[in-house]
Amino acid sequence: MDSKNPHAGHRSRMRKRFLASGYDALYEHELLELLLFYARPVVNTNNIAHAITDEFGSLGKALSADKDKLCEIDGMGSSGALFMKLMYDFGTSYLKRSHNNETLNTVKQLCDCISEQFSSSQAKICNILCLSSQSELLRSITLPVDDITNGSISQKELAAMILKSGAFSVCIGLNHGNGLTLPNDVDYAVTRIFAELLSAVGIVFRDCIIYGSENCFSMRSSGAFSFR
Amino acid sequence: MADKDKKLRRELLKKKYSNNGFDALTEEEKLELLLSYSCTGDTAQLAKELLSEYGSINSLANTDVQLLMKEKNVSEQAAVLIKLIPCLSRTLYLEHFKITTLNSTDSAKSFFTSHFIGTVGEQLIITAVNKRFRVVNTKVLAFGSPSQTYASYRDIADFAVKSSCTVFFMAHNHPQGVSVPSDSDILFTKNVSNALMRLGSVLADHIIIGSDSAFSFRENSLLPDFSASPLKGYTCK
Known part of the structure; x- marks a missing residue:
């Protein structure tokens, strides 16, 4: 592989350093060099990185610079400049909080959300609502209840799915279709599985809501299950 | 395709x-x-x-x-x-806010917010500042949950003794969480403040960075004040 690209070994080492220790492991011009690997896949980007730092002063200023000025740097060209602008956009958008997620603060809002998720479905499914610390809905995961109770989906996989969403708290919904919303043994079993799992990974277990015939039953509000 | x-x-x-x-x-x-x-x-x-x-x-x-x-x-x-x-x-x-001096709770919160951007998991750090509250250096004390704080007392004392500074800040993050301190956070902070005072230094503040907010211990009167006069040069909002 090295004979194809003489810089491959150096690039691989730099990537590994970054992956091991992140932001603090590299100097600014090294971060810039690493970034430029993607804009200019074949050439040695060290010189370009130095040219950019000389011209603009810092990585931050280089990212915020005008596209035309970036074009002029030897080795960059318009495609390189476009890439820098793209990364600038990703960087600034990372800090913005998206406020268009719905916020589910009250039990009623949780119930409404679950009702919407299940609507007229008859399937025995479980809906996992992953919520942020401000109760914004980050992600909703739907799984068959049987897969959870018979172990087809392991605890580890469940935990991974929930952790990936970056949740602070979780609320689950169980669908009874056209039946009554009274909790049965399966419901309790599922709730217990989640309670143990969530307490093990340090995520708050908000509630378990049973949906049936357009009605909702909150396990927390009714005291049917003791949440921590 | x-x-x-x-x-x-x-x-x-x-x-x-x-x-x-x-x-x-x-x-x-x-x-x-x-x-x-x-x-x-x-x-x-x-x-x-x-x-x-x-x-x-x-x-x-x-x-x-x-x-x-x-x-x-x-x-x-x-x-x-x-x-x-x-x-x-x-x-x-960092480029936008250019914070190098932590002479108020606002600037301290901004500085530590920037430090924890993109950090995965919890981290506890200590930062030394000079008499004009300019940042000198920062050290990571612990990764993971701050319940690993027993080892940190020794590390903190080590850091304080080796540093030529006498004013320190502590900070940790609650990724995906709120910035409210737990009881063990409060107790730990009191102990650290005590320990630093014995070494002739002072803990200026302990900042917690949550996913959307920041918390200052000094602003909320959670730092024990051992000296007769309040910490000069550090303004609370």
Whole structure:
């Protein structure tokens, strides 16, 4: 592989350093060099990185610079400049909080959300609502209840799915279709599985809501299950 | 998808971005564009799969690196490119706010917020500042939950003794959480403040950075004040 690209070994080492220790492991011009690997896949980007730092002063200023000025740097060209602008956009958008997620603060809002998720479905499914610390809905995961109770989906996989969403708290919904919303043994079993799992990974277990015939039953509000 | 089609699609996407800007692209298109710089496979399909798994580009960027690399079709190159996003954010934030002096609770909160941008998991850090509250250096004391604080007392004393500074700040983050201190946070802080005082130093503040807010111990009167006069040069909001 090295004979194809003489810089491959150096690039691989730099990537590994970054992956091991992140932001603090590299100097600014090294971060810039690493970034430029993607804009200019074949050439040695060290010189370009130095040219950019000389011209603009810092990585931050280089990212915020005008596209035309970036074009002029030897080795960059318009495609390189476009890439820098793209990364600038990703960087600034990372800090913005998206406020268009719905916020589910009250039990009623949780119930409404679950009702919407299940609507007229008859399937025995479980809906996992992953919520942020401000109760914004980050992600909703739907799984068959049987897969959870018979172990087809392991605890580890469940935990991974929930952790990936970056949740602070979780609320689950169980669908009874056209039946009554009274909790049965399966419901309790599922709730217990989640309670143990969530307490093990340090995520708050908000509630378990049973949906049936357009009605909702909150396990927390009714005291049917003791949440921590 | 044939190679020629893929190439054409990438060019079209780049043109769309170049002419109409970042916000004109959908989340899926943004991710596809990003991935097209790091791999030659079917980036449209990969972008779709990743977004359905993680929900958004931001939560993808926030994921632990090891977990990210476990995904099939996410190469080392792609993982690095994704993880570069929070790094660039941090650089841009620092560039924008240029905080080097922590002479008020606001500047301290800003400084530590920038430090924890993109940090995965909890971290406890200590920062030494000079008499004019200019940042001198920072050390990470503990990773993971702050219940590993027993070892830290020794590290803190070590850091304080080796430093030529006498004023220190502590900070830790609650990723995805609120910035309210736990009881053990409060007790730990009192002990550290005590220990530093014995070494002739002072703990200026302990800042907690939550996902949306920051908390200052001094502002909330949670720091024991051993001296007769309040800490000079550090203003609470």
